[in-house]
Amino acid sequence: xxxxxxxxxxxxxxxxxxxxxxxxxxxxxxxxxxxxxxxxxxxxx
Amino acid sequence: xxxxxxxxxxxxxxxxxxxxxxxxxxxxxxxxxxxxxxxxxxxxxxxxxxxxxxxxxxxxxxxxxxxxxxxxxxxxxxxxxxxxxxxxxxxxxxxxxxx
Amino acid sequence: xxxxxxxxxxxxxxxxxxxxxxxxxxxxxxxxxxxxxxxxxxxxxxxxxxxxxxxxxxxxxxxxxxxxxxxxxxxxxxxxxxxxxxxxxxxxxxxxxxxxxxxxxxxxxxxxxxxxxxxxxxxxxxxxxxxxxxxxxxxxxxxxxxxxxxxxxxxxxxxxxxxxxxxxxxxxxxxxxxxxxxxxxxxxxxxxxxxxxxxxxxxxxxxxxxxxxxxxxxxxxxxxxxxxxxxxxxxxxxxxxxxxxxxxxxxxxxxxxxxxxxxxxxxxxxxxxxxxxxxxxxxxxxxxxxxxxxxxxxxxxxxxxxxxxxxxxxxxxxxxxxxxxxxxxxxxxxxxxxxxxxxxxxxxxxxxxxxxxxxxxxxxxxxxxxxxxxxxxx
Numbered sequence: 001x002x003x004x005x006x007x008x009x010x011x012x013x014x015x016x017x018x019x020x021x022x023x024x025x026x027x028x029x030x031x032x033x034x035x036x037x038x039x040x041x042x043x044x045x
Numbered sequence: 046x047x048x049x050x051x052x053x054x055x056x057x058x059x060x061x062x063x064x065x066x067x068x069x070x071x072x073x074x075x076x077x078x079x080x081x082x083x084x085x086x087x088x089x090x091x092x093x094x095x096x097x098x099x100x101x102x103x104x105x106x107x108x109x110x111x112x113x114x115x116x117x118x119x120x121x122x123x124x125x126x127x128x129x130x131x132x133x134x135x136x137x138x139x140x141x142x143x144x
Numbered sequence: 145x146x147x148x149x150x151x152x153x154x155x156x157x158x159x160x161x162x163x164x165x166x167x168x169x170x171x172x173x174x175x176x177x178x179x180x181x182x183x184x185x186x187x188x189x190x191x192x193x194x195x196x197x198x199x200x201x202x203x204x205x206x207x208x209x210x211x212x213x214x215x216x217x218x219x220x221x222x223x224x225x226x227x228x229x230x231x232x233x234x235x236x237x238x239x240x241x242x243x244x245x246x247x248x249x250x251x252x253x254x255x256x257x258x259x260x261x262x263x264x265x266x267x268x269x270x271x272x273x274x275x276x277x278x279x280x281x282x283x284x285x286x287x288x289x290x291x292x293x294x295x296x297x298x299x300x301x302x303x304x305x306x307x308x309x310x311x312x313x314x315x316x317x318x319x320x321x322x323x324x325x326x327x328x329x330x331x332x333x334x335x336x337x338x339x340x341x342x343x344x345x346x347x348x349x350x351x352x353x354x355x356x357x358x359x360x361x362x363x364x365x366x367x368x369x370x371x372x373x374x375x376x377x378x379x380x381x382x383x384x385x386x387x388x389x390x391x392x393x394x395x396x397x398x399x400x401x402x403x404x405x406x407x408x409x410x411x412x413x414x415x416x417x418x419x420x421x422x423x424x425x426x427x428x429x430x431x432x433x434x435x436x437x438x439x440x441x442x443x444x445x446x447x448x449x450x451x452x453x454x455x456x457x458x459x460x461x462x463x464x465x466x467x468x469x470x471x472x473x474x475x476x477x478x479x480x481x482x483x484x485x486x487x488x489x490x491x492x493x494x495x496x497x498x499x500x501x502x503x504x505x506x507x508x509x510x511x512x513x514x515x516x517x518x519x520x521x522x
Contacts, residue, residue, distance in 0.1 A: 031095055032094070032095050032096060032099055032127055032128065032130075032131040032134075033092055033093070033094060033095070033099070033131045033134040033135060034092065034093045034095060034152055035090060035091065035092045035093075035134075035138055036091055036092075036093065036152075036388070036389060037091070037371065037387060037388060038084070038089050038090070038091045038164075038165065038211070038212060039333070039371040039372070039373055039374075039388075040372075040373075040374045040387060040388030040389055041164060041165065041373070041374055041388070041389055041393040041397050041398050042373060042374035042375055042377060042388070042389070042391065042392055042393045042394070042398075042410075042464075043167070043392065043393035043394040043395075043397070043398035043399065043400075043409070043410035043411070043412075044165060044166065044167045044214045044373060044393075044398050044410075044411070045167055045182075045214060045216060045243060045307070045335060045373060045411055073209060073211060073237065075162070075209045075211075077160060077161070078155075079152075079155050082164065082211075084164075084211040084212070086211075086237070086239055086261075086262050087262075089212075089239070089264075091164070091211070093152055095152065
């Protein structure tokens, strides 16, 4: 079994100060993952 | 390609944080300054992961016994619900899968 | 420290280290002479990338994690190494969608393509019947396209694409196109006519008027499964934004590589002013994408110019750079087809001799005095 390594040191997730600086919408799920059609980019045919 | 598409219509099983998850086999995860791009070659879906933290969470996912553990260890409590939802979205479009 | 841009498009407008996907025109050769061809194709160019150079380019795309390449031309399948290159790309984890007029899509080829992973096929069609289609693409081209579709369907190729350039000639046929695609289990794709390549010569009579643009916009809203290549973002000013990034991707998330290895911002601006460099240069494609002054300038925040005071600018982004360029309009102003009509006013003031010319390109001279037989692909 792999011992999980906490990520907080390797790649800091949101810390409290970031959360207070940015409004609540930053932590809304629909801003974290956004799906775009692979055909949804102008400049290809 | 068409064998893959045969499965595209079937919905992925619902995200279950009690299971271990991994990046799906046909998926490329490309780091970007804003987080990452994830592209599934089989179903041709493209998603934007809009934080570095989410990218790192996804990269480390298979190292945790459950997806829930991964989120609880890596993400501050206030943000956990949204990161859990983010993983659910990624599971839904086939970027991550239970393993 | 400045805040991160909140909208994804604002972030993407600053450009990425690698394209997400791109268009790669494999050859200028083509057996057809479509009136609106945006690459002015016809004759092959003697300087076209060799098989070896093409493979090296695919290696670069793989290294850059380009997910997907849209292969076209001309008619890309006339290259003897076409299927070799497609196979090499997918083997290197670069997905391929190729655009074809269908002439070479025999039953045998259709079976071959159906067996390949990560390959998509797009058949070009510009009318629901031979009369409409062939008036643009040449006699026999409708039948050839339909035959290709039949062959793909028979071979079990699921979900190929039917790509239509929307013009005054076919804008009343949208339901017909949708039904055609549905009958094959294919996906319909509509794209915008640009005044690019030979398109410059037919733009005036073929581009949509305002009423037709409104019709198209609402049809797209009602038919969300139809792809558009995000080419109608200028119509988003009419209401809710259409699906897609709704921004110009040229030089930011996509670009064009032409048959001789020149890199342009997009397929609709084959003109020296938008040439970013050559893949044959020292640093290959990667160096051009990352360091080209032209592409870097596109990644600078763009001023709305004359459009910034317009309430719709957020939705339409000032429209299409190629449409403005080839109608002689300034790039920091309205699109010639601006749905508010701001382009129409400006167009009237354009001096004809100041309009950039796409040049003859690789066009083969064509006369249309009598029905013309399209030559069979070599």
